[in-house]
Amino acid sequence: SALRHFARQRDATALREVAEADRRSLLNRLGRTDIADAVVGADSGLRDVMERVAQVAHADAPVLLLGATGSGKEVIARAIHRQSERASGPFVRVNCGAIPGELVDSELFGHERGSFTGAIRDKKGLFELAHRGTILLDEVGELPLELQPKLLRVLQEGQVERLGSPRTVD
Secondary structure (H helix, E strand, O other), X not given: OHHHHHHHHHHHHHHHHHHXXXXXXXXXXXXXXXXXXXXXXXXXXXXXXHHHHHHHHOOOOOOOOOOOOOOOHHHHHHHHHHHOOOOOOOEEEEEHHHOOHHHHHHHHHXXXXXXXXXXXXXXXXXXXXXXXXXXXXXXXXXXXXXXXXXXXXXXXXXXXXXXXXXXXXX
């Protein structure tokens, strides 16, 4: 049993080393030090897109990115974040479609202790965690309609109201 565990651990370590070597090789061929260094195609086919990224990165306003699944919306969102004044803050990606309906309000906006059964402590929501950074709401169309007024308040006024709290957080 211990021998099997050791063998599995050794195999996992070997696989990690191979994957890391492949990653370094790929980065070397691309002339990069990190996969997030640049957007592939930024100097050629995506030049117009990258010009728009530079334009919106300096605006302190919400940005709506539209495109099919796999079209690179998150890559563009990260490029906007890196070029913005919020670059030193966090980049928080939220897959709105993966949050169970009954938890969406608490996950996005946070909650106060005692606001519902099981709320044993105050909890910051993802909007608060992204403060001074960027939040990407992937699949935002999957959010329940009843959350739209709270989402609109965040987008227009920059204010978050935790579940069970009478006050707002800026």
